[in-house]
Amino acid sequence: METSGRVVVGIDGSASxxxxxxxxxxxxxLIGGNVDAVAAWELPGMYSWSGPVVDADLDEDNAxxxxxxxxxxxLGTxxxxxxxxxxxxxxxxxxLLRAAEGAEALVVGSHGRGGFARAxxxxxxxxxxxxxxxxxxxxRSKAS
Structure with missing residues (x-):
């Protein structure tokens, strides 16, 4: 599979x-590529990049x-x-798996904002x- 120099990274608000x-x-x-920072959100009862989602009518523009x-x-401005x-x-x-199709690499933190932060x-x-x-x-973040 040919890669694009694109690097995909998952963002969920955690230090990791x-x-x-x-x-x-x-x-x-280093590779002359670009970065796609991807945050995912789900319906109520699930976790998203900003923690538990409680509003089914999430304001996507604000998010x-x-x-x-x-x-x-x-990163600074x-x-x-x-x-x-x-x-x-x-x-x-x-x-993240869909976003990383054809990417040079997929980068994620070792753990996110879920309940088992010490995992x-x-x-x-x-x-x-x-x-x-x-x-x-x-x-892994230094805070992990």
């Missing part, structure tokens, strides 16, 4: 995903602006400008590592 974002940007710079602001907070922010409805692992590997990172068609990099 922020470390993954920084790693993805550095790697993309997208929140994602862009999160990228600025982590100039760094965030080089990253494409994508907010996609669906199961986070499925969303060695989160369910999303575990699933994408098993099923992605491209190399997967799992990044």
């Amino acid at each position: 995903s922020h470390a993954a974002l920084r790693w993805a940007v550095r790697y993309a710079d 997208r602006q929140g994602l862009v602001q999160e990228l600025r907070d982590v 100039e760094g965030a400008a080089s990253v494409r922010a994508l907010l996609v409805r669906g199961n986070p692992a499925d969303v 060695l590997l989160g369910s999303v990172s575990h699933r994408v590592a098993q099923h992605a068609d491209c190399p997967v990099v799992i990044v």
Whole structure:
């Protein structure tokens, strides 16, 4: 499979995903690629990049602006400008696997904002590592 130099990174608001974002940007710079920062959201009772979703009528524009602001907070305004922010409805692992099709690499944090923060590997990172068609990099934050 030919790759595009595109690096996909999962963002969920956790320190681990922020470390993954920084790693993805550095790697993309090294290979002359670009970064797609992907956040997924689901219906009530599920977890999204901002924690549990309680409103079935999620305001996608506000959520997208929140994602862009999160990228600025982590990378600074100039760094965030080089990253494409994508907010996609669906199961986070499925969303990331689809987004990474044809990518150079998929980068995720070792665990997200789910209930077992001390787990060695989160369910999303575990699933994408098993099923992605491209190399997967799992990044631990220093706070992990």
